[in-house]
Amino acid sequence: xxxxxxxxxxxxxxxxxxxxxxxxxxxxxxxxxxxxxxxxxxxxxxxxxxxxxxxxxxxxxxxxxxxxxxxxxxxxxx
Numbered sequence: 001x002x003x004x005x006x007x008x009x010x011x012x013x014x015x016x017x018x019x020x021x022x023x024x025x026x027x028x029x030x031x032x033x034x035x036x037x038x039x040x041x042x043x044x045x046x047x048x049x050x051x052x053x054x055x056x057x058x059x060x061x062x063x064x065x066x067x068x069x070x071x072x073x074x075x076x077x078x
Contacts, residue, residue: 038044
């Protein structure tokens with residue numbers, strides 16, 4: 001693509017964006033989406049038995065327990 005074609009394409013895109021701005025396009029990139037505050041209600045969140053445990057925390061806890069057991073083991077007497 002030559003420089004002349006690139007500049008022509010850039011001007012077309014610029015004109016298109018200006019037309020969209022003038023026509024009052026509501027779905028622009030800067031539009032703020034309204035929040036659904038009902039979805040943030042704590043009664044609607046998961047909890048108790050249905051709450052997922054973080055796998056990394058479980059692995060870390062199991063690893064720590066294993067290390068403590070290995071430290072307690074008397075390796076010289078065996």
